[in-house]
Amino acid sequence: MTETQQISQLGYALLGLIAMKPSTGYELRKIFESSPMGRYSSSPGAIYPALKKLQQTRAVATKEIQGKTARAAQELSITSLGKKSLTAWMRTLPDSEDIGRDFDTVLLKFSYLDLLQDARFSNLYLDAIEEGLRDNLKTVQDFVNALPKQMPVHGRMSLDLGLATIRTQIRWARQARAQLNSEKPNA
Amino acid sequence: MTETQQISQLGYALLGLIAMKPSTGYELRKIFESSPMGRYSSSPGAIYPALKKLQQTRAVATKEIQGKTARAAQELSITSLGKKSLTAWMRTLPDSEDIGRDFDTVLLKFSYLDLLQDARFSNLYLDAIEEGLRDNLKTVQDFVNALPKQMPVHGRMSLDLGLATIRTQIRWARQARAQLNSEKPNA
DNA sequence: CCCCCCATGTAACATGTTACATGATTGA
DNA sequence: TCAATCATGTAACATGTTACATGGGGGG
Numbered sequence: 001m002t003e004t005q006q007i008s009q010l011g012y013a014l015l016g017l018i019a020m021k022p023s024t025g026y027e028l029r030k031i032f033e034s035s036p037m038g039r040y041s042s043s044p045g046a047i048y049p050a051l052k053k054l055q056q057t058r059a060v061a062t063k064e065i066q067g068k069t070a071r072a073a074q075e076l077s078i079t080s081l082g083k084k085s086l087t088a089w090m091r092t093l094p095d096s097e098d099i100g101r102d103f104d105t106v107l108l109k110f111s112y113l114d115l116l117q118d119a120r121f122s123n124l125y126l127d128a129i130e131e132g133l134r135d136n137l138k139t140v141q142d143f144v145n146a147l148p149k150q151m152p153v154h155g156r157m158s159l160d161l162g163l164a165t166i167r168t169q170i171r172w173a174r175q176a177r178a179q180l181n182s183e184k185p186n187a
Numbered sequence: 188m189t190e191t192q193q194i195s196q197l198g199y200a201l202l203g204l205i206a207m208k209p210s211t212g213y214e215l216r217k218i219f220e221s222s223p224m225g226r227y228s229s230s231p232g233a234i235y236p237a238l239k240k241l242q243q244t245r246a247v248a249t250k251e252i253q254g255k256t257a258r259a260a261q262e263l264s265i266t267s268l269g270k271k272s273l274t275a276w277m278r279t280l281p282d283s284e285d286i287g288r289d290f291d292t293v294l295l296k297f298s299y300l301d302l303l304q305d306a307r308f309s310n311l312y313l314d315a316i317e318e319g320l321r322d323n324l325k326t327v328q329d330f331v332n333a334l335p336k337q338m339p340v341h342g343r344m345s346l347d348l349g350l351a352t353i354r355t356q357i358r359w360a361r362q363a364r365a366q367l368n369s370e371k372p373n374a
Numbered sequence: 375c376c377c378c379c380c381a382t383g384t385a386a387c388a389t390g391t392t393a394c395a396t397g398a399t400t401g402a
Numbered sequence: 403t404c405a406a407t408c409a410t411g412t413a414a415c416a417t418g419t420t421a422c423a424t425g426g427g428g429g430g
Contacts, residue, residue, distance in 0.1 A: 008389075020339070026409050036287075036327045036349055037342070046390050048411060071397075071409045100223075107345045114339035122341065140223045152207070152301035154309070155224070157366070158294045161359045162223055168355040172348045179344070195417075213381050233418050235383060257425040258381045 007059065007085060009105055010050045013040045015078065015086050016112040018060055022077035025051050037111060039104045051076065059085055090116060093125060096132035096139075103169070122180055130173040137166045194246065194272060196292055197237045200227045202265065202273050203299040205247055209264035212238050224298060226291045238263065246272055277303060280312060283319035283326075290356070309367055317360040324353045 007015065017028055029047055032038035041047060054060045059082030062074045078086070090113065094106045106129065113122050144159050194202065204215055216234055219225035228234060241247045246269030249261045265273070277300060281293045293316065300309050331346050 010389085024409075025411095029409095036323075036330055037345065039288075041390065043391060044409090044411070045392075045413090049389090052411095071411090073409060101226075107348065111339070111342040111345040113341045136223075143223055152298070153367075153370070154300045155298040157359075157363045158224065158298040160363075161294065161356065164355050164359055165352060168351050169348065172344075172351055176344045176347075180340075183340070197417085211381075212383095216381095228418065230419060231381090231383070232385090232420075235381095236417090239383095256380050256382095256427075258383090260381060 007054070007057065007089070008050060009102075010040050010046060011054055011059075012086065012089050013038075013108055014047070014050060015054060015059060015082055016108070016115070018076050019078045019083065019086055019112075019115055022075050024065070024073040024075050026073065037108065039108075054082070057085075058082070086112075087116065091121065093128040094132060095128070096135040099129060099132035100136050119180060123177060126173050126177045126180070130170055130177075133166055133170045133173065137163065137170070140166065194241065194244065194276070195237060196289075197227050197233060198241055198246075199273065199276050200225075200295055201234070201237060202241060202246060202269055203295070203302070205263050206265045206270065206273055206299075206302055209262050211252070211260040211262050213260065224295065226295075241269070244272075245269070273299075274303065278308065280315040281319060282315070283322040286316060286319035287323050306367060310364060313360050313364045313367070317357055317364075320353055320357045320360065324350065324357070327353065 014028055017023060017031060023031075025048055028051075029042050029044065032040050032042035032047075051060070054076070055062060058079055060076045061079050062076055064072045065075045066072070090109055094109075099106055110122075110125060110129075113125065116122075140159065140162055144156075144163070147156070201215055204210060204218060210218075212235055215238075216229050216231065219227050219229035219234075238247070241263070242249060245266055247263045248266050249263055251259045252262045253259070277296055281296075286293055297309075297312060297316075300312065303309075327346065327349055331343075331350070334343070
């Protein structure tokens with residue numbers, strides 16, 4: 001029964017933040033509220049249960065810290081088991097499914113790649129993103145081309161935005177890879 | 188108790204499709220599965236309960252149609268009450284909150300605007316989108332500018348994509364408005 | 375013959391939202 | 403003094419996912 005129980009997406013989002021800097025639940029909530037990265041809940045009814053689950057699975061350890069408030073704050077820090085889970089999560093490359101369905105999570109994972117310190121993997125990750133994006137671009141293009149002429153105008157425009165967005169993302173992936181490789185020519 | 192009970196986002200997504208063309212639940216599922224517009228469930232456990240709720244609130248009416256299958260298909264068509272709900276939903280302009288939190292739904296609503304046949308409102312809607320996007324762009328830019336230098340590289344890159352995406356969306360909104368106005372110079 | 379498509383639906387489960395509770399401290 | 407902030411948590415509710423059930427018809 002020592003195996004890692006499954007951790008939710010919100011769980012991984014929290015775990016990544018904790019890995020970068022030990023924090024209390026309240027601080028994590030504030031981060032989600034105030035940063036544009038946080039597409040995740042921020043509501044106490046979501047975060048505290050998720051954190052409790054991370055504790056139960058031994059992914060994080062708690063330490064009471066001295067606040068001047070009524071309730072003692074719990075500072076959470078990642079354990080070696082937690083690091084293992086987080087690393088395994090980060091090391092799974094996204095496919096076109098992931099990219100189309102939940103690009104936010106794909107990007108969140110990318111944001112956390114600093115933790116791995118593995119420039120080669122960052123490159124692979126960007127390759128996977130670009131490839132998945134190209135697949136999706138082709139799928140949408142085929143869909144648009146197959147549309148009947150009397151397709152509603154507004155719907156067609158929305159599809160145009162979808163295409164433009166994917167192209168922007170592809171451009172970004174290429175530039176990001178170039179930037180990573182120019183900054184770290186030391187291998 | 189005749190008042191319209193609240194309809195979920197999935198409910199509106201379905202209602203809009205039904206408004207464009209009466210369909211069975213199965214057909215609606217197929218649309219969500221196969222079209223890139225469908226960021227909505229497509230799972231029977233989500234769709235059928237949502238459709239049942241639409242029936243209960245008298246937003247749609249059913250008619251059995253003759254399939255050669257075991258279970259008779261129910262063709263759903265929108266009622267005048269349903270049209271009223273759908274119109275009210277479409278006529279609420281998005282603010283920057285909506286745009287940042289759930290742009291997909293904002294776009295879905297835009298896709299359905301053909302139903303309104305109101306070029307002026309389409310313009311207003313695009314104005315609202317552009318304004319909200321500019322707000323969000325500024326918020327993210329301020330956030331990026333306030334970042335400490337030692338901000339993780341990958342996180343910073345993700346923010347760059349966020350900015351690029353918003354800029355793409357703004358460009359689209361402007362072009363879409365121009366396109367609408369050039370196609371319908373008749374007022 | 376077996377599997378997939380049609381067509382609807384349910385049950386168990388996971389997850390998230392909203393609103394509330396607690397209670398000390400800080401600022402207007 | 404009155405509200406807001408810190409800090410955690412629970413309860414009721416809405417929604418969605420996965421997997422399954424049913425059962426006829428068509429294709430290899």
